[in-house]
Amino acid sequence: MSQLEIVSRREFAHPINKLWRAWTNPEHLKVWWGPNGFTNTIHKHDLRVGGTWRLTMHGPEKGNYENEARFTVVEPEKRLEWDRVSQPLFYVTVVFDKIDEDKTSVTFKMKFYxxxxxxxxxxxxxxxxxxxxxxxxxxxxxx
Incomplete structure (x- = not known):
């Protein structure tokens, strides 16, 4: 791990295809994305290499946070990567590892420039x- 990376991992007691849907379907993504108290408006979610993901995160106290990223890797049920083009700038890698039929590990890596x-x-x-x-x-x- 590089000194400019933040890595978070968790095992989920759910099959890999369900995790993939939660990460890639905007109807699910808008519900859970972000820290506690945040809500989301997803303006665009073009899930393909070169596609744009644009959303507004609405803070619990005040403030709207505009986010935009470009997908660079889309490997179904394996890996998602995107490059943030709005501040703060960093690169995200999400790796999905099937542990068994009903258990999946997710690794979320933020790499800063x-x-x-x-x-x-x-x-x-x-x-x-x-x-x-x-x-x-x-x-x-x-x-």
């Missing part, structure tokens, strides 16, 4: 990524 941005984000991202995984778990239970 600059030390200063990494130093800022690493102070809160690991905890917020865990909140995100908790929200994903809740959405998986409803699916």
């Amino acid at each position: 600059e030390q200063k941005m990494y130093d800022t984000i690493v102070k809160f991202a690991p905890e917020k990524n865990e909140e995100n995984f908790d929200r994903l778990e809740s959405e998986l239970e409803k699916m």
Whole structure:
């Protein structure tokens, strides 16, 4: 792991195809994406290499946070990668590993381009990524 990476992992007691749907279907994604208290408006989700993902994250207290990324790797039920083109800039890799028929491991990696941005984000991202995984778990239970 590089010094400019934040890596979060979790095992989910759900099959890999369900995890993939939760990560790639905007109807599910908008429900669980982001830390506790956030809601989302997904404006575009063109899931293909070169496709754009544009959303607004609505903060629990105040504020709207515009996000845009470009998908660089889309390997169904294996891997998703995207490059953020809105601040803060970083590259995301999500790896899906089938443990067995009803268990999947997800590795979420954020790779930063600059030390200063990494130093800022690493102070809160690991905890917020865990909140995100908790929200994903809740959405998986409803699916």
